[in-house]
Amino acid sequence: MKMTFRWYGEGDSIPLSYIKQIPGMTGVVTAVYDVPVGEVWQPEKIARLKGLCDKAGLEMEVIESVPVHEDIKLGLPSRDKYIKNYAETIENLGKAGVKCVCYNFMPVFDWLRTDLHTKAPDGSNSLSYRHEELMRLDPHNLHLPGWDESYTSEQLSSLLDAYGGMSHEQLFDNLVYFLNGIMPACEHSGIKMAIHPDDPPWDMFGLPRIITGMDSYRKLFEAVPSKCNGITLCTGSLGAGRQNDMVALAKALAPRTYFAHLRQIRFEGELDFCECGHMTDTGSLDIYGIVRALVEGGFDGYVRPDHGRNIWGEDGKPGYGLYDRALGACYLNGLFEAIEKEPKR
Ligand code: DNO
Numbered sequence: 001m002k003m004t005f006r007w008y009g010e011g012d013s014i015p016l017s018y019i020k021q022i023p024g025m026t027g028v029v030t031a032v033y034d035v036p037v038g039e040v041w042q043p044e045k046i047a048r049l050k051g052l053c054d055k056a057g058l059e060m061e062v063i064e065s066v067p068v069h070e071d072i073k074l075g076l077p078s079r080d081k082y083i084k085n086y087a088e089t090i091e092n093l094g095k096a097g098v099k100c101v102c103y104n105f106m107p108v109f110d111w112l113r114t115d116l117h118t119k120a121p122d123g124s125n126s127l128s129y130r131h132e133e134l135m136r137l138d139p140h141n142l143h144l145p146g147w148d149e150s151y152t153s154e155q156l157s158s159l160l161d162a163y164g165g166m167s168h169e170q171l172f173d174n175l176v177y178f179l180n181g182i183m184p185a186c187e188h189s190g191i192k193m194a195i196h197p198d199d200p201p202w203d204m205f206g207l208p209r210i211i212t213g214m215d216s217y218r219k220l221f222e223a224v225p226s227k228c229n230g231i232t233l234c235t236g237s238l239g240a241g242r243q244n245d246m247v248a249l250a251k252a253l254a255p256r257t258y259f260a261h262l263r264q265i266r267f268e269g270e271l272d273f274c275e276c277g278h279m280t281d282t283g284s285l286d287i288y289g290i291v292r293a294l295v296e297g298g299f300d301g302y303v304r305p306d307h308g309r310n311i312w313g314e315d316g317k318p319g320y321g322l323y324d325r326a327l328g329a330c331y332l333n334g335l336f337e338a339i340e341k342e343p344k345r
Helices: 016-020 043-055 070-074 078-097 131-136 151-162 168-189 214-223 237-241 246-256 287-296 323-341
Strands: 002-006 027-030 060-065 100-104 115-119 127-130 192-196 229-234 257-262 264-267 273-274 302-305
Touching: 002 060, 002 287, 002 323, 016 043, 016 323, 027 043, 027 078, 027 302, 043 078, 060 302, 070 078, 070 151, 070 168, 078 168, 100 257, 151 237, 168 192, 168 214, 192 257, 214 246, 229 237, 237 257, 237 264, 246 257, 246 287, 257 287, 287 323, 302 323
Parallel strands: 002 027, 002 302, 027 060, 060 100, 100 192, 192 229, 229 257, 257 302
Antiparallel strands: 115 127, 127 273, 264 273
16 A cells, blocks of 8 residues: 655645655655646656656655546547547556556546535534535536536536536446557556546536445446556445445455555535544444455555545645545554454454
C-alpha cells in the first residue's frame, strides 16, 4: 500500500512541503488542470507537474482525474477523436512514470452534496447531503468545487437535454466502448485505470448512474477483462448506498482495486448523510473492517484519505483541507500497519 494525498496543483493553498511532512506520505495524487477536457495533456505540462513533485520528494504515480469528455459518455460520433486524445494522454503519462489513472463516468455532474459547511457540535464543519434539498436544486445552475467540468454554464442546458432518455444500458455500452478504445494504450504504458464510483450511488436529475455497487463491477469486469480495467474503491461514495456492504465489497474487489479513497460518513436518513472524521467510531461505516478486508483480499494499491472536515479554524477547500486529511492519513496508516503486521490467520 502506498499512502498518498490529493493535491490540486499550483493553485492549491496547501504547499507540497506541508504534504511531505505528513508521516508516511509517499506521493501526491494530482492532475493537469489547465487543459480543456478532451484535449491531449502534452509531455511538457506533465513534466512540469512531476518536476514540482520530485523537488518536494513526493511521487506522482496517480492522476485524479483525466476527465472523460461528455461526447464519449453520450456516445456521439465525435467520441472517437476524444478517445484517441485520451489514449495519447495515457501514453504521455506512462512515460512520466504514472501508474494509475482515476476517472469517473457520471453524466454531466461529478459528486453531489447539498451543503459544504455543515456544522458539528464540536465546531468543525463538513460536507453533507440531504435528498429533499437536492430535489429542490436547479440542475441547470449547479457547480461544486473540484469538479472537472467539461462544459460551460451555457452548454449545461443543452447537455442535460442531450442525455434526455439515455438508459443505463446505453451509458454502460458507451463506457465499454471507451475502455476498449484506451486499453491498448494502458497495456502498452503500464497504466491501470481506476473508475471512481458514482457519488452518491443513485440516479440524479433523471441522469443514469451506472457504477453503484457489486453488480456494476461484475458487469464491468466481464465486459472488459483486461487487468488494466480496475477501480477506485471510494468508501464514502459506495457506502452512501445502504444496500452496499462495504466490508464485503472491499474483500471481493481488493484485487481489482488500484486506488482507495477511504473516508467515513454518518447516515442521517434513508438517503441523507453527513461526512465526518475518518475513524470507525465517528460514523456509520466500518473503516477498520474495510481496511482489514482490503489487506486480506490482497490489496496492493494506492490509498488516500478522502474528504476531511474543516477543523482547527481552517477554511480549506470543502473536503480538501490539510488538517483533517492529515489526521485521516495517520489513522489509516495505523490501521494498515497493525493489520499487515498481524501473523497470517
Ligand atoms: C470528490 C472526488 C471526485 C473524484 C472524481 C474522479 O471529492 O472524489 O471528484 O475525483 O469523481 O473522477
